[in-house]
Amino acid sequence: MAEAPRPxxxxxxxxxxxFQWSGGGLAAIALILLAAPTLIVVIVxxxxxxxxxxxxxxxxxxxxxALAEAWQLHFxxxxxLVVACLSTGISLLLGVSAALAIGRSRRPVARVLDQxxxxxxxxxxxxxxxxxxxxxxxxxxxxxxxxxVLGHTVICVPYVVRNTIAALAQLDPALIDSSLxxxxxxxxxxxxxxxxxxxxxxxxxxxxxxMASFDNIPVSLFLRDAATDMLPIRMWQDLEGKLDVTIxxxxxxxxxxxxxxxxxxxRIAGISRRLG
Amino acid sequence: xAGAAAPLMEADRAHPFWLAVPLGLFFLVFFAVPLVLLLxxxxxxxxxxSLVHYTRFLQDGLGPRVLGATLxxxxxxxxFCLLLAYPLAMVFRAAPGWGKGLITLIVLLPLxxxxxxxxxxxIVVLGRQGVVNATLQSLGLIDLPLRLLYTEGGxxxxxxxVQMPLMFLPLATxxxxxxxxxxxxxxxxxxxxxxxxLRVVVPLSLPGALAGCILTFAAAVTAFITQSLVGGGxxxxxxxxxxxxxxxxxxxxxxxxxxxxxxxAVLAVLAAIGALARLARGAAYG
Numbered sequence: 001m002a003e004a005p006r007p008x009x010x011x012x013x014x015x016x017x018x019f020q021w022s023g024g025g026l027a028a029i030a031l032i033l034l035a036a037p038t039l040i041v042v043i044v045x046x047x048x049x050x051x052x053x054x055x056x057x058x059x060x061x062x063x064x065x066a067l068a069e070a071w072q073l074h075f076x077x078x079x080x081l082v083v084a085c086l087s088t089g090i091s092l093l094l095g096v097s098a099a100l101a102i103g104r105s106r107r108p109v110a111r112v113l114d115q116x117x118x119x120x121x122x123x124x125x126x127x128x129x130x131x132x133x134x135x136x137x138x139x140x141x142x143x144x145x146x147x148x149v150l151g152h153t154v155i156c157v158p159y160v161v162r163n164t165i166a167a168l169a170q171l172d173p174a175l176i177d178s179s180l181x182x183x184x185x186x187x188x189x190x191x192x193x194x195x196x197x198x199x200x201x202x203x204x205x206x207x208x209x210x211m212a213s214f215d216n217i218p219v220s221l222f223l224r225d226a227a228t229d230m231l232p233i234r235m236w237q238d239l240e241g242k243l244d245v246t247i248x249x250x251x252x253x254x255x256x257x258x259x260x261x262x263x264x265x266x267r268i269a270g271i272s273r274r275l276g
Numbered sequence: 277x278a279g280a281a282a283p284l285m286e287a288d289r290a291h292p293f294w295l296a297v298p299l300g301l302f303f304l305v306f307f308a309v310p311l312v313l314l315l316x317x318x319x320x321x322x323x324x325x326s327l328v329h330y331t332r333f334l335q336d337g338l339g340p341r342v343l344g345a346t347l348x349x350x351x352x353x354x355x356f357c358l359l360l361a362y363p364l365a366m367v368f369r370a371a372p373g374w375g376k377g378l379i380t381l382i383v384l385l386p387l388x389x390x391x392x393x394x395x396x397x398x399i400v401v402l403g404r405q406g407v408v409n410a411t412l413q414s415l416g417l418i419d420l421p422l423r424l425l426y427t428e429g430g431x432x433x434x435x436x437x438v439q440m441p442l443m444f445l446p447l448a449t450x451x452x453x454x455x456x457x458x459x460x461x462x463x464x465x466x467x468x469x470x471x472x473x474l475r476v477v478v479p480l481s482l483p484g485a486l487a488g489c490i491l492t493f494a495a496a497v498t499a500f501i502t503q504s505l506v507g508g509g510x511x512x513x514x515x516x517x518x519x520x521x522x523x524x525x526x527x528x529x530x531x532x533x534x535x536x537x538x539x540x541a542v543l544a545v546l547a548a549i550g551a552l553a554r555l556a557r558g559a560a561y562g
Contacts, residue, residue, distance in 0.1 A: 012468055019469045027367040030360035033437050035382050037397030038389060040407060044400050053405040094299040101296035113296055116303060122494040122546060126518045127314070127535035128307075134317050134528065135310035154307050157299065190291075215390045218500055218515070221523060235392045236501055243399060251393040258388050 038255060045248035052243050063249040070246055076234040083145060083220075083230070084213040087152035091209045094153070095160030096202055100194075103168035118162060120155045125218030128155065133222040143225045151223045152213040159212060160205040167201025200268070207265045211258070318532035329533035339517075339534070343541060346514040349428065350497035350545075353435040354443075357492045358485060360436070361443040366477075368444075369451045387441040395502045398434040399425060402506070426508030434506045439495045443488035450484020451477070482556035490549050497542060514538045 040054055045063055047056030067073065098117060102110035120128065132151045136143060171194070179189040220230045235251075238244050321328040333339035368379045386394055401407045402424040409421040424430045454477060462472040500515035507513065512520075514534065522531035 016469045019473065023363040023366055026360055026363035030364040030440065031379070031382055033360065034386055034440060037394065037401055037437060038385060040400050041393065041397045051405055052400045052403060054400060054407045054410060094302055097295040098299035100291040101293050104291070105293060107293070110293075110296070113300060117299065120307070122490070122542070124498040124515060124518075124535070124538055124542060126498070126500055126515050126522075127539050128310070130518065130522050130528070130531055130535055131310035131314035132306070134313050134532070135306070138313060150306050154303070161299075194291075211388055215392075217391070218498075221519070232390060232392045232501075235390075235396075236505070239392070239396060239399065239505055243403065247396060248400070251390070251396055254390055254393055255385075258390075259385070262384070262388055 041248055042252050042255065045245070045252040047245060047248075050245070052245060052248065063245045066246045067249040067253070070250075072229065073231065073234060073246075073250055076229040076231040079145070079228050080214050080231040083148050083152060084210050086149045087156055087213045088206055088210040090149065090153045091157040091160045092202065092206050095157045095205070095209075096164050096198075099161045099164035099168060103165040104173070114161075114165070118158045121158045123155075125155065125216070126221070129219040129222035132219065136223070143223050145225075145228055147223045148220060148228065148230075151219045152216060155216065155219055156209040156212045159208040160202070163201045163205030163208070164198060167198045171197050203268055204265060207261070314532050315536055317529050318536050320529050329530045330537070332530060333533055333537060339537070342512050342514055342517050343537065345511070346497050346538075347541065347545065349432060349435070349513065350493045352432050353439060353496040354489050354493045356432065356436045357440050357443040358489065361440050361447055361488065362485070365444055365447040365451050368448050383441045383444050386437065391438065391499070391501050392505075394438050395434060395505045398430070398437070398502075398506050402430045402434075425506060426510060428507070428511060431503065431507040431511065434502055435496050435499060438499065438502055439492045442491040442495055446484045446487040446491070447481065448484075450481045450487075454480045479556070483553055486549055486553035486556060490546050490553075493549070494542060494546060514541075 044052055044054055044056060046059045046061070047053070048058035048060035048062060049056055095117075098113070102113050102117075129151065132147070132154075133143070136147050141147060175193055175197070176189055179193045180186070184192070215232055217230075217232050217236060220233055224230060224233075235247055238247055318329055319325050319327070364379065364383075368376060371379065399406075403409070404421040404423075404425075406424070408424060409418075412418045413421065458476050458480070459472050462476045463469075467475065497513075498515055500519065503511070503513050504516055504519075507516075515538075518531050518534050518538065521527045521534060
């Protein structure tokens with residue numbers, strides 16, 4: 001006859017089991033909650049019906065044909081792409097040089113600048129959008145694609161600064177020291193040593209910066225002119241008016257493009273290790 | 277900071293400080309000046325400087341009610357994110373390599389997907405013909421579809437999903453830094469798994485958790501798109517209030533006053549969480 005486990009041991013086993021089950025259960029809920037909505041959008045985009053019913057009554061590509069005809073969405077996507085490319089370019093230029101200057105600096109002003117450059121991340125976007133519009137109106141600059149790029153740069157450059165500083169913190173300063181003491185100029189050292197070593201961090205910062213600009217609504221709402229429609233605003237307004245299945249198809253295309261870009265960036269820069 | 281104690285190296289002089297000047301000037305002109313102008317416009321009355329727009333915000337309690345609802349929803353979203361992301365980060369920490377990769381993919385995908393797309397997914401889930409209503413109806417639990425969209429519960433659920441990656445990432449980093457030997461030592465000294473968790477793991481992960489709370493709260497209260505699409509017109513929150521006054525009604529001074537109040541409130545909450553974080557860091561590593 002097997003010996004019954006002592007009550008204390010049983011209690012320990014039960015409480016361990018409870019810990020693992022409750023933790024595992026919540027983690028499973030979290031994973032389902034994170035993954036399910038995206039999957040559902042992708043599935044619904046292939047519906048043959050007219051509504052967002054799930055599960056769909058049947059499957060077809062009709063909404064992708066509708067998307068191919070939706071010239072307003074194409075036009076808006078083109079604008080968003082151009083603005084995102086320009087603000088990412090300016091962000092990289094300004095952000096990387098600022099990060100190099102303050103990343104390893106011990107001046108108190110560098111710590112202050114670090115906080116200032118990152119502060120747009122926690123600022124309510126609509127408040128900044130309104131502030132920018134008031135500013136451009138005050139200096140007599142009408143809203144245009146140029147004001148859009150300037151506004152986007154302010155809210156997207158923090159991602160470049162943050163990622164470049166993080167990469168700089170992991171760079172062994174002895175490498176730069178050796179290069180300089182062996183007679184290489186600062187510029188050569190930067191081009192041949194620093195930049196290649198920082199490139200993955202800069203690339204992931206640029207990637208997130210690009211996505212943040214491409215996806216921005218709060219600042220674009222204030223700084224675009226009537227002729228410059230932006231993709232997320234177009235999609236948002238389409239959804240406010242009617243629940244259009246074409247948006248599901250557009251969403252699926254965006255999700256696939258994001259995954260493709262993310263995989264490319266992962267190959268180049270290993271971004272998943274740098275997003276935290 | 278490892279750099280603080282290191283001797284000043286040639287490397288630290290390799291990047292001259294003036295490299296920060298262009299971005300500094302850019303921020304001065306396109307960030308600081310606009311914010312100062314925002315404050316100035318919010319103080320413009322009929323005749324000169326006045327607080328008329330701020331008293332209007334307080335009038336008949338509408339402003340405080342909207343601010344209260346916004347902060348409450350932010351707090352609810354932050355708590356639910358913590359409740360779900362913490363166990364997920366614990367599982368992530370213990371997972372083998374492929375499991376870590378899978379969890380990273382599932383967490384990062386929503387973070388990189390457009391906010392409109394993420395929110396749109398919730399319209400599909402919560403709508404009258406959505407997944408939740410279809411399931412409940414086929415199980416015979418309800419006859420008519422429930423109204424889930426345009427409710428506070430629906431909005432909190434959507435915001436929890438949209439913002440959870442921001443909570444998960446700092447938590448996973450903080451938990452990953454905890455030496456597993458500490459838990460073994462705690463167990464060897466006779467502490468059960470709950471006691472070890474509450475007395476060893478939780479205190480050591482507090483700085484990461486509070487960093488996650490800051491990001492999640494700031495993102496949840498300012499998430500205008502999710503709020504407007506899932507919350508709808510009935511549930512007025514601060515970003516929607518700013519939008520309504522600034523764009524729909526073109527009342528810039530009042531919209532500026534609302535923006536300033538909102539900015540101050542968000543910064544106050546974040547400063548409070550930040551102060552907690554410093555206390556926690558002191559307690560954990562003191």
